[in-house]
Amino acid sequence: MSRTNISLPQRSFGETSRIDAWWSQPLIVFLGLLAFVVYSTWAAFQGAHYSFGAYLSPMYSPLFFEAYEHAATGHALFGDWPKWLPAAVIGIPLTPAFLILWAPGGFRFTCYYYRGAYYKAFWGDPSNCGVGEWRKGYRGERWFPLVFQNIHRYFLYFAILFIFVLTYDAFMAMWHAPDGMTYAQAKTDSVLNFGIKVGTLVLIINPILLGGYTFGCHSLRHLIGGFMDKFSGNSGRKKAYDCVSCLNRGHAKWAWASLIWVGFTDLYVRLCSMGVWTDWTIIG
Amino acid sequence: MSKYTTHEYDVLVIGAGGAGLRAAIEASGSGVTCGLVCKSLLGKAHTVMAEGGMAAALANVDERDSWTTHFADTMRGGQYLNNWRMAELHAKEAPDRVRELEAWGAVMDRTKDGKILQRNFGGHKYPRLAHVGDRTGLEMIRTLQDHGIHQGIQVHMEVTVVELLTDGERVIGAFAYERDHGRFVVFKAKAVVMATGGIGRAFRITSNSWEYTGDGHALAYLAGADLMDMEFIQFHPTGMVWPPSVRGILVTEGVRGEGGILTNSEGRRFMFDDIPDAYTSSTSDNEEEGWRYVTGDKSARRPPELLTRDHVARCIVREVKAGRGSPHGGVFLDIAWIKQHISDSEAHIKKKLPSMYHQFKELANVDITQEPMEVGPTTHYVMGGIKVDGDSQMSTVPGLFAAGECAAGLHGANRLGGNSLSDLVVFGKRAGEYAAKFAKDNSTGQVNDDQVSKIAAWAEAPFERGNSGENPFTIQSDLQVMMQDKVGIVREENELNEALDALEKLKARAEHAAADVNRDYNPGWHTAMDLRNLLTVSEASARSALQRTESRGAHTRLDHPDKNDEEAKVNNVVRKGSDGQMLIERIPITPIRNDLQQIIEENK
């Protein structure tokens, strides 16, 4: 029995004998990712309410320049929106978010977990395991453009930098301006006071979740030890590999938790800045 | 005459378990063409079920071990009915065969200094079983398979041999059918190696798969070869007993090797109650010492749970018969108790016995890290088989070789756990080597067309019986029930006679077994043909069991409960008489070489 020419019938879209609600998971992923993409795009276009006092929204961090014609927030690294940067490109406004969002965005877009998830939820390739597909041809990640998914590790390098930046932001979120002073001014005058507020906690949780996600990255797991065939005699590396592997086992959960929290952190800062929410003080 | 295709090889290996694959690798490596026929897909043979390990005196864990101790253990376990030459070769060559597997890619568990780890097993004086968790057989078969596919071996998957073709005295090929579409195939070969495994399907409660229908035994017998020791059928003491659908599935001896204990419904470790004289000096008489042994204390003696399989099985039967069994007619096997000694026992058990953990979790809904298992004896292995020459593995028929479970001799009256995997590779290699030699020294034989058309007609017959015939599954199941009752773990003269009568009736019924529809992957048809082999080996076992009027090793006679010195001097040999009747001959055992006798004495 050795047949090599394999002729199988083409199955139709959605064809399956599964009796469970196989469509529910891709649907949830679809709605979840769509909601985040819509919200983050909207937030990135705002160019306003990206900071509140000591807090800087993670969607705008690191803040290279203040948004176009935006008052100083005390968070910008290089001051105001520079003249050599256009305020809009073919009518679409350019904000500081766009200068940095490509990095975490690219990290998540090329992430092995998200790839599997959005190929299913958005491409229907396949919609779920054992369910027929709508598309006949298939190229996978072998060709342009998806072959570029393989540069995931470079996005990882940036993502690790962002962990440091956001940790710095979390630390800075513990130092507030005295009453009656703007944050920018208080910072310049070095008169910031220690205090833990709800927003401080929100900004502290953010890099923790992002760290859990970033340090469980499949590429990192490879680079830190997975590429080797022998661990013995190198206990430090083995420990590092085990740590990454441990986080990696929950990569999907970390991915969602950190994604939701980034969105929530921006929302928190935004609504406080807009005066909708009040930032309660816990200590200080 | 029916149509068939022909394949021609120097060496044809029938069976692709450990022995068959090893034989094929050896034969093809020595420059002859080699065909390998297997009833199921490659790599699915029953070898995958072997769990505990592969016995070889590597002395990696206990440096006191050597081939002489292994030899003496094997002979003691086999109650000295073994072919001592085979036991010698096996003990000497097993370490090389194990190391060779590593060179071919096997990844066995390691000692701290990076060598192959060895574990304790029943009847072995020192930790001797090279293993991979509890899936050693899978590791062996996959290693041989992955090595073999690059050797130019022609593999015929899902092909069943129904008769060996003969030219005068000599075996010169085989007649077979392809399971997928039922086409007939004739294999011409200068030498044939039988590596078909055992006969467990003749019994109702068995750890064996459907493949174990005694094909090699029956085909060799029908071709004129001698079978030997067919009364010795090993009932593994620990098979699952609940739920009914998994009854008989093996629970590895490794559970006991890792510290598992057997208890009855009163919570008593009943194995302490009956320790045979031959083993009193090496068996602990208290729980504390037994545990120390399991954890590697070389000064401690082994716990009684690790006595030989025949003895443990009898003790379990005794407890159940005395009304001290578990709710479903077995006894308790408890590994969870080690939490008294080990703090992370849960992780330890999962690491050491992963497939046992999953088997019970998924099939019986029992968490073995927390609660005891229910176990009872299950038909596991036949020590008897095709009588072979110890060195060359050639049977009494020229050109026909045998290795592995279907060959007799190495294990005598009872096999030690772990000796079967090493048996496969040691004698698989030898069979392949000598078969290749035979093929080089002999020309191709002449296929007898009469024989081919006769067997082809026989194979097609079940379809012609149509509605007047009987369902082959019913006949098979009746046979299994009968054999379990009358030729099972304890035997009696009158029951064995009843069994022989019943076999005659079943034979008559088997001649009316019918098949329906067509030859495409038709299990009914396949079963109808398997019946002949099952009936042949059943009869051989029953007749041999009747002949041996003593209890020895795996053979227990209620009417002859003790050993008999006269019986210790003979092997029972089964042969086809000229009129087709089954004959039994009692053959005296060849006196053992002096040096080997001395080794046995030194190790007593």
Added chain:
Amino acid sequence: MPQVTFRISRGSTHQDSQFVDYQTDITEGMVVLDAVHQIQEESAPDLACRWNCKAGKCGSCSAEINGKPRLMCMTRMDTIPTDQPVTIEPMKAFPRIRDLVTDVSWNYEVKKRIKKFKPRKPDAPDGTWRMQQVDVDRVQEFRKCIECFLCQNVCHVLRDHHKHDEFSGPRHYVYTAALEMHPLDTEDRIKDVKDEQNIGYCNITKCCTKVCPEHITITDNAIIPLKERVGDEFYDPVRKLFRIFRPGK
């Protein structure tokens, strides 16, 4: 004893098959394979079904139960709803021989094309090697594979896109990963993983991992690490640059 209806796909090809309903009694602890055997004995002796060990160790009885790829011998009846017919179909990614039996020989052909194990020189004069348990743990996970081919069956690259000529499938990535990560192996298969086995077709649906009866973490532990190793060699511009300055490696 409850009667359960089994809706079994019968026929000699996928194209030309139909569902036939059978009723049989279910008792405690039964698995789907028991039910199929019971049906064989009671009403359909020619119902084709491949099986062997009936203990989840040989990987022969792969099928699709209610559309999910499973081993029939490891699917307990009390884990599936029995108030509606239980659908049993053969694997879909391979040609059908008959009823529940498919022709999986393609898998064996693919495996032959993967370069075999090539150990380094022995570490000790007696021809043996030394390996630490920590170094073989990863490989041992892969070697649990029982070759049931359920991962191949569920992989949409084979199942829906029929890339059997180009794509070797999850089973063979596990096989290759076991060889590539073997501490003794000296062969290099990474180029073949990219160009012959075409790992780029895998889009990480993780369906293979979900169906593996041996619970091998196929995607995370075998496929993605191989993709990363391919990345090292072919998709990492900085490493490429390094290699230019460090020829010989």
